[in-house]
Amino acid sequence: MRITNAYCIVTSPGRNFVTLKIVTDEGVYGIGDATLNGRELAVESYLTDHVIPCLIGRDPHQIEDIWQYLYKGAYWRRGPVTMSAIAAVDTALWDIKAKAANMPLYQLLGGKSRDGVMVYSHANGRDIEEAMDRVAQYQEKGFKAIRVQAGVPGLDKVYGVPKGGSYEPAIRATTPDESLWATEPYLDFAPKLFEAARDRFGWDLHLLHDVHHRLTPIEAARLGKALEPYRLFWMEDPTPAENQEAFKLIRQHTVTPVATGEVFNSIHDCRELIQNQLIDYIRATIVHAGGITHLRRIAALAELYQVRTGFHGATDLSPVCMGAALHFDSWVPNFGIQEYMIHAPETDAVFPHAYSFKDGYMHPGEAPGHGVDIDEELAKKYPYTQAYLPVARLRDGSMWDW
Ligand SMILES: O=C(O)[C@@H](O)[C@@H](O)[C@H](O)[C@H](O)CO
Numbered sequence: 117m118r119i120t121n122a123y124c125i126v127t128s129p130g131r132n133f134v135t136l137k138i139v140t141d142e143g144v145y146g147i148g149d150a151t152l153n154g155r156e157l158a159v160e161s162y163l164t165d166h167v168i169p170c171l172i173g174r175d176p177h178q179i180e181d182i183w184q185y186l187y188k189g190a191y192w193r194r195g196p197v198t199m200s201a202i203a204a205v206d207t208a209l210w211d212i213k214a215k216a217a218n219m220p221l222y223q224l225l226g227g228k229s230r231d232g233v234m235v236y237s238h239a240n241g242r243d244i245e246e247a248m249d250r251v252a253q254y255q256e257k258g259f260k261a262i263r264v265q266a267g268v269p270g271l272d273k274v275y276g277v278p279k280g281g282s283y284e285p286a287i288r289a290t291t292p293d294e295s296l297w298a299t300e301p302y303l304d305f306a307p308k309l310f311e312a313a314r315d316r317f318g319w320d321l322h323l324l325h326d327v328h329h330r331l332t333p334i335e336a337a338r339l340g341k342a343l344e345p346y347r348l349f350w351m352e353d354p355t356p357a358e359n360q361e362a363f364k365l366i367r368q369h370t371v372t373p374v375a376t377g378e379v380f381n382s383i384h385d386c387r388e389l390i391q392n393q394l395i396d397y398i399r400a401t402i403v404h405a406g407g408i409t410h411l412r413r414i415a416a417l418a419e420l421y422q423v424r425t426g427f428h429g430a431t432d433l434s435p436v437c438m439g440a441a442l443h444f445d446s447w448v449p450n451f452g453i454q455e456y457m458i459h460a461p462e463t464d465a466v467f468p469h470a471y472s473f474k475d476g477y478m479h480p481g482e483a484p485g486h487g488v489d490i491d492e493e494l495a496k497k498y499p500y501t502q503a504y505l506p507v508a509r510l511r512d513g514s515m516w517d518w
């Protein structure tokens with residue numbers, strides 16, 4: 117089998133997505149997600165201008181060799197653009213291999229390790245009352261785990277709380293939206309949000325919370341300690357993770373489980389966190405961490421230290437990434453949980469898929485490959501539209517982490 121063609125499909129059904137399609141001389145094709153929120157065209161160019169010319173004529177079954185070729189052959193290693201491009205190629209090649217073997221991808225990885233993939237979704241409210249009503253709606257849908265975010269008194273815009281309409285962090289504009297952040301009101305408010313949640317919903321429901329990189333390590337330690345009475349499933353991205361050692365300070369003060377990694381793109385971003393057991397869940401996922409080939413290495417390292425997977429699954433990761441992740445989640449021995457924010461209907465229409473949700477669990481489906489396709493004609497109806505993730509500043513104007 118030989119790769120005869122490969123190209124990117126940029127489409128924007130509800131939000132921007134970049135999809136790589138690899139076609140072979142035996143008519144089998146595979147697709148991979150190459151979406152990097154706010155920097156989509158950088159990955160599209162990396163693939164179209166630099167990677168695809170090197171793929172034509174290759175044997176698509178040589179997944180590992182192609183991964184090593186693209187990683188070592190670029191000379192300039194790692195980073196979100198490079199690793200998202202490699203991920204897209206890798207995912208498409210695993211899709212081809214599983215289709216050629218006429219089996220769902222999870223079988224190729226080693227078969228199912230569980231009956232279903234437990235997922236969580238986002239309950240966001242402008243205040244505690246609205247957030248609780250949204251939790252009730254997701255509980256009604258059957259979710260066993262729900263992430264809870266709410267507006268913070270005194271702050272106009274807060275991560276995770278949309279101003280009406282469906283939640284989509286990337287805003288269509290020619291420059292990023294700016295929002296103001298203040299830590300003190302947030303630290304005072306967060307425990308009240310989870311006290312209200314436990315009071316109303318009791319203890320059977322898994323509750324999660326995303327700090328979204330906004331605290332210093334000692335502030336994150338304080339938050340983790342304050343949330344201990346409410347037994348969270350995890351406190352996510354408590355502090356920026358470039359300095360992995362900083363998480364030691366959090367661990368010294370709190371037993372609230374910690375999850376991080378959605379912005380990671382290689383095993384080197386999380387090696388110390390995992391080996392020193394500074395986290396409980398690793399969030400790096402297929403589209404940004406080099407694809408299935410590299411993510412298997414991250415998950416294997418994590419298993420040695422009883423760290424579990426908790427893959428990122430926001431709506432800016434396409435259904436292609438979700439489909440591949442669900443096959444990975446079905447197989448991986450040290451599975452924790454899968455984020456599932458539920459894509460917009462127009463997104464699901466462009467990306468027909470075999471996966472399904474039932475009673476709080478997802479199932480990848482039995483279609484050969486990862487079970488997700490792209491309707492190229494429909495995709496053409498949604499042209500790319502410049503969009504940026506917001507930036508955050510403190511009250512004195514200092515840049516902060518959004
Ligand atoms: O955990 C999450 O889902 C968030 O951190 C994401 O929604 C994140 O804000 C977006 O993926 C950024 O593009």
Ligand SMILES: [Mg+2]
Nearest residue numbers: 326352353378
């Ligand atoms: Mg997050």
